[in-house]
Amino acid sequence: MPRRTAPIVSVGARLQAILEAFTETSPLLTLSELSRRTGLPLTTTHRLVGELLTGGLLERDELGRYRVGLRMWEIGSLAPRGLGLRASALPFLGDLFDATRNHVQLAVREGTEVVYLERISARDAVHVVSRVGGRLPLHATAVGLVLLAHAEHEVREQALAAPLRRFTERTLGTAAQLRRALADVRRDGYAVCNGAVELVSLSVAAPVRDQEDNVVAALSVVVPAKGANPRALIPVVRAAARGISRALGAPSGLRLPVAARHETHVLPEHG
Amino acid sequence: MPRRTAPIVSVGARLQAILEAFTETSPLLTLSELSRRTGLPLTTTHRLVGELLTGGLLERDELGRYRVGLRMWEIGSLAPRGLGLRASALPFLGDLFDATRNHVQLAVREGTEVVYLERISARDAVHVVSRVGGRLPLHATAVGLVLLAHAEHEVREQALAAPLRRFTERTLGTAAQLRRALADVRRDGYAVCNGAVELVSLSVAAPVRDQEDNVVAALSVVVPAKGANPRALIPVVRAAARGISRALGAPSGLRLPVAARHETHVLPEHG
DNA sequence: AGCCGGTCTTCCGTTGAACGGAAGAGGAGG
DNA sequence: CCTCCTCTTCCGTTCAACGGAAGACCGGCT
Numbered sequence: 217m218p219r220r221t222a223p224i225v226s227v228g229a230r231l232q233a234i235l236e237a238f239t240e241t242s243p244l245l246t247l248s249e250l251s252r253r254t255g256l257p258l259t260t261t262h263r264l265v266g267e268l269l270t271g272g273l274l275e276r277d278e279l280g281r282y283r284v285g286l287r288m289w290e291i292g293s294l295a296p297r298g299l300g301l302r303a304s305a306l307p308f309l310g311d312l313f314d315a316t317r318n319h320v321q322l323a324v325r326e327g328t329e330v331v332y333l334e335r336i337s338a339r340d341a342v343h344v345v346s347r348v349g350g351r352l353p354l355h356a357t358a359v360g361l362v363l364l365a366h367a368e369h370e371v372r373e374q375a376l377a378a379p380l381r382r383f384t385e386r387t388l389g390t391a392a393q394l395r396r397a398l399a400d401v402r403r404d405g406y407a408v409c410n411g412a413v414e415l416v417s418l419s420v421a422a423p424v425r426d427q428e429d430n431v432v433a434a435l436s437v438v439v440p441a442k443g444a445n446p447r448a449l450i451p452v453v454r455a456a457a458r459g460i461s462r463a464l465g466a467p468s469g470l471r472l473p474v475a476a477r478h479e480t481h482v483l484p485e486h487g
Numbered sequence: 488m489p490r491r492t493a494p495i496v497s498v499g500a501r502l503q504a505i506l507e508a509f510t511e512t513s514p515l516l517t518l519s520e521l522s523r524r525t526g527l528p529l530t531t532t533h534r535l536v537g538e539l540l541t542g543g544l545l546e547r548d549e550l551g552r553y554r555v556g557l558r559m560w561e562i563g564s565l566a567p568r569g570l571g572l573r574a575s576a577l578p579f580l581g582d583l584f585d586a587t588r589n590h591v592q593l594a595v596r597e598g599t600e601v602v603y604l605e606r607i608s609a610r611d612a613v614h615v616v617s618r619v620g621g622r623l624p625l626h627a628t629a630v631g632l633v634l635l636a637h638a639e640h641e642v643r644e645q646a647l648a649a650p651l652r653r654f655t656e657r658t659l660g661t662a663a664q665l666r667r668a669l670a671d672v673r674r675d676g677y678a679v680c681n682g683a684v685e686l687v688s689l690s691v692a693a694p695v696r697d698q699e700d701n702v703v704a705a706l707s708v709v710v711p712a713k714g715a716n717p718r719a720l721i722p723v724v725r726a727a728a729r730g731i732s733r734a735l736g737a738p739s740g741l742r743l744p745v746a747a748r749h750e751t752h753v754l755p756e757h758g
Numbered sequence: 759a760g761c762c763g764g765t766c767t768t769c770c771g772t773t774g775a776a777c778g779g780a781a782g783a784g785g786a787g788g
Numbered sequence: 789c790c791t792c793c794t795c796t797t798c799c800g801t802t803c804a805a806c807g808g809a810a811g812a813c814c815g816g817c818t
């Protein structure tokens with residue numbers, strides 16, 4: 217399958233370019249902005265946007281600017297890796313939140329990045345940069361380490377080969393460090409990141425598995441780094457993650473390290 | 488603008504037909520299923536689906552079936568009427584949930600239907616048919632009545648003209664009944680539906696307003712109909728709805744009916 | 759084994775839908 | 789008034805999209 221040399225030819229690619237033009241920081245765009253961002257001629261943009269509009273994938277606000285439509289949100293909500301996972305996980309996230317009263321997050325891997333599916337936060341919780349629907353690189357977050365540690369070999373090598381963006385002086389900076397961290401995560405069944413994105417916050421993450429025992433998501437708690445005791449958080453995070461895994465039909469319990477068995481009961485199943 | 492006679496011509500419409508083929512009950516589709524559902528020739532479906540795949544709007548599972556992709560979910564999460572609203576509302580939904588320990592829902596209107604944006608539920612709460620991302624007709628739910636009561640004249644007439652599907656014997660069945668209910672909602676500033684979707688459940692809803700004082704969403708609590716006292720719920724639901732409105736920049740408080748003023752303090756702003 | 763029903767995929771000649779330049783309508787600012 | 793920006797409509801050209809045909813692949817049935 218040889219690589220095409222032409223810039224953008226198919227209608228499908230053009231339509232997708234238009235949809236991709238919307239971002240978190242610019243959710244409202246005029247026609248000419250869309251035309252500029254996509255590089256498509258104004259007339260073409262006009263016609264394509266018109267089609268998306270009649271389908272409800274885009275909407276216009278009262279000033280005539282375009283925005284992502286509710287229909288888009290609805291269809292997106294059918295993504296099995298989105299709301300499906302979320303629905304199974306939500307009760308356990310709630311339990312974990314009640315137990316910790318700090319940010320509780322659910323995330324999946326997409327390429328070499330983390331995508332956040334859900335977060336529950338207290339009003340006074342420590343600041344976090346990520347957002348539901350937002351992305352962060354895999355190497356800088358606890359959920360990212362968990363997801364990368366259990367990703368296919370090829371993905372792992374790809375992430376290790378890429379330059380590792382440093383957010384703080386505590387962000388993992390070299391491939392060797394990252395490789396060791398991943399080995400630790402696989403051995404221990406959890407990941408801890410202390411100040412890797414922002415110095416003020418520390419997070420603890422554990423893997424969520426599906427029927428085939430694949431790691432499909434990761435769960436984390438984010439607490440203020442100052443005075444935090446990660447060792448106390450590890451059991452509850454792992455228990456919640458295992459609860460979700462069980463709800464997804466994972467072959468639970470059996471593959472627990474012996475020393476961790478008793479943790480199963482830390483978080484009551486029903487109460 | 489004369490009506491086109493041709494069935495489906497534009498690529499855009501075809502692509503959207505493919506996306507629309509996915510539903511809550513069938514989120515995994517094979518190529519031929521997609522072809523049958525959309526009415527597109529198999530070859531055409533194959534090519535278009537391929538484009539959506541490279542863009543990440545669709546994904547394939549390990550058996551080769553197609554599903555809505557995470558990219559779709561991400562872009563959908565940029566819809567201002569989706570996650571934007573949700574983010575503003577979530578803390579207030581949480582407060583309301585803590586206060587009532589029953590289903591708490593946030594919904595918007597799309598055409599003549601309700602679309603549910605968010606729900607917080609206790610594990611033992613009464614059964615509800617709707618789902619996050621799901622739809623119900625406007626006339627059968629408390630949120631629907633609120634949204635319809637404040638919709639533009641044209642939308643209201645359209646909803647009144649359509650046949651009213653009856654879920655139970657308590658569902659509003661005639662346009663006259665509905666018209667009176669809407670007038671009540673406008674006068675009182677809330678709506679109550681007792682067993683209109685399922686006999687076992689009762690819901691209380693109130694409107695959420697934006698900067699321009701438009702009703703952009705509705706908030707509701709769903710409780711078991713048996714032994715419920717709606718009058719006790721009305722103040723807390725209205726207070727939470729007003730809290731969200733204020734967070735959205737609505738000209739708050741000023742337009743409250745005099746008798747309701749004191750309710751403002753029922754739900755503490757910060758606690 | 760061989761056959762049949764279903765799946766999915768590749769190939770390729772035809773054709774009409776998509777394209778985008780041109781022109782004009784509207785609107786804000788000077 | 790003119791200028792500069794926006795958005796929208798029109799329409800002749802052309803090339804991407806189309807979809808039939810053919811074949812690969814995978815069960816299940818006899």
